[in-house]
Amino acid sequence: MSVKRTSRDIRTANRYEVLRQIIAESPTSRQELAAATGLSLATVATLVGELLELRMITEVGFEDSAGGRPRGLVAVNASGGALIGVDIAETYVHVELFDLALNVLARAEEDVRPGESLPGQMVSHVAATVGSVVTQAGIEGARVLGVGVSVPGQVDRATGISEYAPNWDWHDVPLLDLLTEHIAYPLYLDNPLRAGAVAELWFGAARGRGDAVVVNLGTGVGAGLILGGGLHRGVSNSAGEWGHNTIVLDGRLCRCGNHGCVETYVGAPGIMLNLRESSPGSTLLHPEDQTATIAALAQGMLRQDPVAIKVVRDTARYLGAGIADLVNLFNPEVVVLSSWVAAALGEPLLAEVREAVARHALPRPMAATEIVLSTIPTDPACLGAATFALEGALQSVGQKSGKKRTTTVKNRMAPTS
Amino acid sequence: MSVKRTSRDIRTANRYEVLRQIIAESPTSRQELAAATGLSLATVATLVGELLELRMITEVGFEDSAGGRPRGLVAVNASGGALIGVDIAETYVHVELFDLALNVLARAEEDVRPGESLPGQMVSHVAATVGSVVTQAGIEGARVLGVGVSVPGQVDRATGISEYAPNWDWHDVPLLDLLTEHIAYPLYLDNPLRAGAVAELWFGAARGRGDAVVVNLGTGVGAGLILGGGLHRGVSNSAGEWGHNTIVLDGRLCRCGNHGCVETYVGAPGIMLNLRESSPGSTLLHPEDQTATIAALAQGMLRQDPVAIKVVRDTARYLGAGIADLVNLFNPEVVVLSSWVAAALGEPLLAEVREAVARHALPRPMAATEIVLSTIPTDPACLGAATFALEGALQSVGQKSGKKRTTTVKNRMAPTS
DNA sequence: GGACTTCGTAAACCCCCTTTCCTAACCCCT
DNA sequence: AGGGGTTAGGAAAGGGGGTTTACGAAGTCC
Numbered sequence: 001m002s003v004k005r006t007s008r009d010i011r012t013a014n015r016y017e018v019l020r021q022i023i024a025e026s027p028t029s030r031q032e033l034a035a036a037t038g039l040s041l042a043t044v045a046t047l048v049g050e051l052l053e054l055r056m057i058t059e060v061g062f063e064d065s066a067g068g069r070p071r072g073l074v075a076v077n078a079s080g081g082a083l084i085g086v087d088i089a090e091t092y093v094h095v096e097l098f099d100l101a102l103n104v105l106a107r108a109e110e111d112v113r114p115g116e117s118l119p120g121q122m123v124s125h126v127a128a129t130v131g132s133v134v135t136q137a138g139i140e141g142a143r144v145l146g147v148g149v150s151v152p153g154q155v156d157r158a159t160g161i162s163e164y165a166p167n168w169d170w171h172d173v174p175l176l177d178l179l180t181e182h183i184a185y186p187l188y189l190d191n192p193l194r195a196g197a198v199a200e201l202w203f204g205a206a207r208g209r210g211d212a213v214v215v216n217l218g219t220g221v222g223a224g225l226i227l228g229g230g231l232h233r234g235v236s237n238s239a240g241e242w243g244h245n246t247i248v249l250d251g252r253l254c255r256c257g258n259h260g261c262v263e264t265y266v267g268a269p270g271i272m273l274n275l276r277e278s279s280p281g282s283t284l285l286h287p288e289d290q291t292a293t294i295a296a297l298a299q300g301m302l303r304q305d306p307v308a309i310k311v312v313r314d315t316a317r318y319l320g321a322g323i324a325d326l327v328n329l330f331n332p333e334v335v336v337l338s339s340w341v342a343a344a345l346g347e348p349l350l351a352e353v354r355e356a357v358a359r360h361a362l363p364r365p366m367a368a369t370e371i372v373l374s375t376i377p378t379d380p381a382c383l384g385a386a387t388f389a390l391e392g393a394l395q396s397v398g399q400k401s402g403k404k405r406t407t408t409v410k411n412r413m414a415p416t417s
Numbered sequence: 418m419s420v421k422r423t424s425r426d427i428r429t430a431n432r433y434e435v436l437r438q439i440i441a442e443s444p445t446s447r448q449e450l451a452a453a454t455g456l457s458l459a460t461v462a463t464l465v466g467e468l469l470e471l472r473m474i475t476e477v478g479f480e481d482s483a484g485g486r487p488r489g490l491v492a493v494n495a496s497g498g499a500l501i502g503v504d505i506a507e508t509y510v511h512v513e514l515f516d517l518a519l520n521v522l523a524r525a526e527e528d529v530r531p532g533e534s535l536p537g538q539m540v541s542h543v544a545a546t547v548g549s550v551v552t553q554a555g556i557e558g559a560r561v562l563g564v565g566v567s568v569p570g571q572v573d574r575a576t577g578i579s580e581y582a583p584n585w586d587w588h589d590v591p592l593l594d595l596l597t598e599h600i601a602y603p604l605y606l607d608n609p610l611r612a613g614a615v616a617e618l619w620f621g622a623a624r625g626r627g628d629a630v631v632v633n634l635g636t637g638v639g640a641g642l643i644l645g646g647g648l649h650r651g652v653s654n655s656a657g658e659w660g661h662n663t664i665v666l667d668g669r670l671c672r673c674g675n676h677g678c679v680e681t682y683v684g685a686p687g688i689m690l691n692l693r694e695s696s697p698g699s700t701l702l703h704p705e706d707q708t709a710t711i712a713a714l715a716q717g718m719l720r721q722d723p724v725a726i727k728v729v730r731d732t733a734r735y736l737g738a739g740i741a742d743l744v745n746l747f748n749p750e751v752v753v754l755s756s757w758v759a760a761a762l763g764e765p766l767l768a769e770v771r772e773a774v775a776r777h778a779l780p781r782p783m784a785a786t787e788i789v790l791s792t793i794p795t796d797p798a799c800l801g802a803a804t805f806a807l808e809g810a811l812q813s814v815g816q817k818s819g820k821k822r823t824t825t826v827k828n829r830m831a832p833t834s
Numbered sequence: 835g836g837a838c839t840t841c842g843t844a845a846a847c848c849c850c851c852t853t854t855c856c857t858a859a860c861c862c863c864t
Numbered sequence: 865a866g867g868g869g870t871t872a873g874g875a876a877a878g879g880g881g882g883t884t885t886a887c888g889a890a891g892t893c894c
Contacts, residue, residue: 003627003646004455007424007850007881014851030873038421040852045873062859068871069859154781164781210420211652223746227644229420234748235628236785241745244779246738248666258777321663328658329640329746331651360675362661364571364581368653424850424881431882447842457883462842479891485840486890 013229014039015394018047019056020202022076023102027060029071048074050397055080056100076101081393082139084147084185085386086126087192087379090167090219093126096382097133100390102203104378106137117168119178127182145393146186148385150195151175152220154238160189166255188388192216193240195384196374197224197231200336202387204380205372211332214374215242215323217341219290221263223326243267247321265318268294268341274318275311282307294344301348312345313352320356327361327369338374346373430646431456432811435464436473437619439493440519444477446488465491467814472497473517493518498810499556501564501602502803503543504609504796507584507636510543513799514550517807519620521795523554534585536595544599562810563603565802567612568592569637571655577606583672605805609633610657612801613791614641614648617753619804621797622789628749631791632659632740634758636707638680640743660684664738682735685711685758691735692728699724711761718765729762730769737773744778744786755791763790 017037022028034044051057051074058077062070078099087094090112097106108129116125130147153165160176176189197206197214206212206226214224221243225232232239243263244256251260252273264270268290275285275293284300284307286292300308323335335357337350354371361369376383434454439445451461468474468491475494479487495516504511507529514523525546533542547564570582577593593606614623614631623629623643631641638660642649649656660680661673668677669690681687685707692702692710701717701724703709717725740752752774754767771788778786793800 005422005427005430007427007848010422010424011850013422031871041873042853042875043851046851049874065860065871067861067869069861069873071872225746227649232644232747234782234785235750236748236781238779238782238785239628239746239748241748241779241782244745245742246777247663249664249668249735249738251666256779318666321666325662325742326746328661329642329656329743330649331653331656331658333652360663362655362658362673364653365651365655365658368651368655424879428881448840458842459844459884460882463882466843482840482891484838484892486842486892488841 012395014043015047015050015397016202016391018044019051019390019394020207022051022057022074023100023203024207026075026101027063027073028075029063029073031065031071054397078103079143081145082134082137082143083145083386083389083393084130084133085195085379085382085384085389086130086147086149087195087381087385088122088126088149088151089192089381090152093122093129094379094382095126095129095133096378096386097137097139098383098386102383102386105139106133108133108136119162119170119173119175122168123175123178123182126179130183130185141184144185146188146389147183148188148190148195148388149175149179150190150192150381150385152191154236155189155191157189157233157237160187162189186389186392188385188392190237190385190388192381192384193222193224194231194233195224195382195388196338196380197226197240197384198387198391199376199380199384200224200338200374201226201231202390203383204338204374204376205334205336209333211330212334212336213326213330213332214336214338215326215342216339217266217319217337218339219268221267225330226332227330242322242326245322245325247318247325262318262322266315266322270318271297271311271315271341274314275307278310278314279307284308284311291340294341298344298346298348301345312349316349316352316356319349319353320358321360323353323371324357324360324366327357327365331365332369334370334372336372336374338376338380342373429812431460432464432467432814433619433808435461436468436807436811437624439468439474439491440517440620441624443492443518444480444490445492446480446490448482448488471814495520496560498562499551499554499560500562500803500806500810501547501550502612502796502799502801502806503547503564503566504612504798504802505539505543505566505568506609506798507569510539510546511796511799512543512546512550513795513803514554514556515800515803519800519803522556523550525550525553536579536587536590536592539585540592540595540599543596547600547602558601561602563605563806564600565605565607565612565805565809566592566596567607567609567798567802569608571653572606572608574606574650574654577604579606603806603809605802605809607654607802607805609798609801610639610641611648611650612641612799612805613755613797614643614657614801615804615808616793616797616801617641617755617791618643618648619807620800621755621791621793622751622753626750628747629751629753630743630747630749631753631755632743632759633756634683634736634754635756636685638684642747643749644747659739659743662739662742664735664742679735679739683732683739687735688714688728688732688758691731692724695727695731696724701725701728708757711758715761715763715765718762729766733766733769733773736766736770737775738777740770740788741774741777741783744774744782748782749786751787751789753789753791755793755797759790 021036030044034041057074060073060075065071078101080100083098085096095108096104154163162173162175200206200214210229212226216222223240223242244261246260248260252264254261254264284296297308438453447461451458474491477490477492482488495518497517500515502513512525513521571580579590579592617623617631627646629643633639640657640659661678663677665677669681671678671681701713714725
C-alpha cells in the first residue's frame with residue numbers, strides 16, 4: 001500500500017540527477033558526473049547515452065586526462081528542445097519559452113484585468129500567449145517538449161482540475177481539459193509553490209540536497225517542500241500551505257478568515273501593514289501598490305532609512321518565527337527565500353531573518369540549516385512550470401520500444417510525480 | 418547525491434509491509450497479502466518464504482477457497498523471537514519485552530530519582546532492567562532479536578551519541594557505546610517522537626498510510642512524521658520538533674527560552690497553567706503532580722464539570738491551531754494523537770480538537786485528513802523502540818550468504834533505516 | 835474417476851545498478 | 865616511428881528485485 005516504489009523510479013531519479021548536473025556545469029565529463037552523482041561509470045555512461053540519443057545533450061570535444069585517453073565532454077544541447085512555463089498569477093500571466101539550457105528565448109507578459117478572470121477567457125489568453133512565444137522564438141512546434149502551467153490554489157494533478165483558486169473564486173475548473181483544446185503540446189499543471197520548489201531543486205539552492213524548504217514570499221506566502229530528494233505533495237497535493245499557519249493566535253485577520261496567519265505579517269500586504277503600523281505617515285507607503293511599496297522599502301534599506309530598517313526588522317521577526325517552525329519541523333539542509341518580495345528586499349532581509357530564525361529555532365536543527373536567497377533570476381514559477389515539463393519529457397525514456405521506436409508508440413499518461 | 422536509493426530498499430520496504438500485514442491480521446493467506454500489499458503473488462510467496470525460514474511466522478493450516486485448492490495460512494510465530502523496548506523518560510524508565518505478535522511478555526518500570534540521572538547510572542540501571550525482563554519472561558537470551566532504546570532529545574544514529582537530552586543536561590553522551598558494554602543484544606537508539614511514529618506506522622493508525630503525523634502529547638510535545646510511507650528524519654535526525662513552534666508570538670515563556678511555543682499551551686504543564694488561569698482555585702489542580710491533574714481533568718470531563726470542559730476547550734483551541742499548521746504543511750492522510758495526555762483526555766479532547774482544527778486549517782487539506790486517537794494501549798515509545806529492533810532484525814535478511822549461512826558472518830552496522 | 839477450480843512454486847523475463855574485462859586513445863620515452 | 869604506461873569508456877557478466885507465465889498440487893463437483 002501507501003507508496004509503490006519500483007526500480008524504474010530509481011532510473012528516473014538518476015536520469016534527473018545526471019541531467020541536472022549537466023545543466024549545472026555544462027561542459028562536463030562522464031567521470032565528473034559519476035563522481036558528482038555517486039553512480040557507477042557504467043550507469044552514467046548509459047544515461048548519458050540515452051540523453052545523447054534524445055538530443056538533449058551533445059558531445060562537445062575532449063578534455064586532457066593526466067596522461068591517458070582524453071575525457072569526452074558533453075554539454076546541454078540548448079537547441080535540442082524547448083520548454084514553456086506559464087505562470088498564471090493573480091494580476092498577470094507570464095509565459096516564458098526556455099531552451100534546454102534554461103535560457104529564456106522568448107517571453108510574454110500580460111496583465112489580467114479584473115473582469116477577465118473567467119476560466120474560458122483565461123484559457124484562450126494563455127493559449128494565444130503560448131502560441132506567440134513559440135513564433136516569437138522562431139521555434140518549430142515539434143521541438144516544444146511540453147508546457148508547464150502554474151496556477152494558484154489547489155490543483156488535482158490526476159484529473160487536471162483546478163479545485164480551488166482563491167483569487168478568482170474558481171471551483172473545480174477542468175483547466176487541463178480546457179487547455180488541451182487549445183494547446184497541442186504535452187501539458188503539466190501544478191501550483192506556484194511546488195513549481196518554485198522544483199525550480200530550486202533543479203537549478204537553485206536546493207540542488208543536490210535531500211531536504212529543503214523553499215519559502216515563497218509574494219503577495220501570498222507558502223512553502224515548497226523537498227523531502228528525501230523529491231517534491232513532497234501530501235495526500236491531496238496541497239502540502240506546503242505555510243502561509244496560513246498561525247503564529248499569533250487571535251492576531252491579524254487574514255483573508256482566509258482566520259487570525260494571526262503568517263501571511264498577514266510577511267506577505268506583501270502584511271508588510272505594508274507593518275509599515276503603516278510602525279510609521280503611519282511614511283512616504284515609503286504607496287497605499288494601493290504593493291510592488292511600489294516593497295521597492296520603496298528596498299530603496300530605503302539601501303540608504304539606511306530608519307523607518308525601512310524598522311519595518312524590515314519587524315517583518316523579519318515574524319518571518320523568523322515562522323521559518324523557525326519549518327526548521328524545527330523538517331530539519332532541512334537549506335531554506336531558500338524565493339519570490340519577488342524576497343528578491344526585492346534581498347540581503348538586508350536575509351540578514352535579519354537569519355538572526356530571527358536563530359533566536360526562535362532549536363539549536364540542533366538550526367545548526368544543520370542554511371538560509372539563503374534564491375539565485376533564480378527570472379520568475380521561479382515560470383521556470384518551475386517549465387521544469388515540470390522537462391521532468392515529464394524525461395519520465396518515460398528508454399522504455400521497452402524494441403528496435404523500431406516509431407512503431408510502438410505507447411499512449412502515455414502525464415507523469416504523476 | 419542527496420539520498421541514494423537502491424533496489425534493496427524496495428525489498429526491505431516490501432518485507433516490512435508483508436510482516437506488518439501479517440502481524441495486523443494474523444491468520445492470513447498469501448492471496449490476501451498480495452491483495453493488501455499490491456505485490457504480485459510470486460513476490461509475496463518469496464517474502465513469506467523468507468519470514469518462514471527466519472521462524473518469524475509459521476504455517477497454521479488451511480482455508481477453504483471457493484472450490485479449489487485451499488489457501489495455506491500463515492501467522493506470526495509469537496515465540497519466534499523477542500524484542501525489547503526501553504523508554505527512558507524524564508522521571509522513569511520503562512522496559513517491555515515483546516513477543517513477535519507484539520504482546521508484552523514482561524515489563525519493568527522504575528522511577529528515576531533526581532540525583533540518578535548521570536549517564537553511567539542510567540546505563541547500568543537500564544542494563545539491569547533489561548536483564549531482569551529477559552529472565553522474568555523466561556526467554557533464552559539467544560531469542561532476543563534486539564533492544565530498542567528511546568531517549569529524549571537529539572540522537573545521532575550513526576554514532577549512537579545522545580547529543581543533547583534537555584532534562585538531564587546531557588551533552589554528547591556516547592550512549593550506544595556505554596550500553597553496548599552492558600548489553601549483548603543488538604541495540605537501536607532513537608528518540609520517543611520517532612519511536613511513537615514508527616509504532617503507529619507498524620501497528621497503529623498510520624498503518625498503510627503514505628503520509629501521517631503522530632502528535633505526541635505528554636509533558637513535552639512533539640510530532641513524528643511519516644512521509645512517503647517512511648519515517649522522516651531530516652538532515653540531522655531532529656525533524657518533528659513541533660513543540661517549540663510559535664503559535665503565540667511573545668506568548669508564554671517556554672523552557673526552551675522562547676515565548677509562545679505550542680508546548681507551553683498543550684504540554685501537561687501548559688494544560689495545568691490553562692487550568693490555573695481559567696479557575697485559579699480549582700480542586701482539579703494538583704500543583705506538583707501533572708499526572709494527577711490530567712487524570713482529574715479527565716474525571717471532570719466524565720461528569721461534565723464546567724471547569725474541566727473549559728480547560729479542555731481552551732487547550733483544544735491551542736492544539737487545534739497547532740495541528741492545523743501540521744495539516745496545512747504536510748497534507749497528511751491522518752493525524753494521530755498519542756502519548757499519555759492524549760490517552761487520558763481521550764474522546765472529549767479529540768472532539769474539541771477536531772472542531773478547532775477544522776476552524777483553523779484550510780478546507781482542502783483538512784478534507785483529506787482524519788484526526789484520530791492512538792489505539793496503542795501500552796507505552797508507544799517502548800513499542801516503537803522495540804519496532805526499531807524489529808526493523809533492524811529484518812533489515813539485512815536473505816543477503817548473499819551462499820549455501821552455508823554460518824560461515825559468512827558479515828559484520829554489519831546498525832541499520833540506518 | 836474425470837472435469838473444473840484455485841493455490842503456489844518454478845522458470846523465464848524485464849529492469850536496474852555494479853564490477854570486471856578489454857579495447858581505444860593519448861602520452862612519453864627510447 | 866614504435867613500444868610501454870595510463871586513462872577513458874564500452875561490452876559483458878553478475879547480483880538484486882519484481883512480474884508474468886507455465887505447471888504441478890490439492891481440493892470440489894458431477
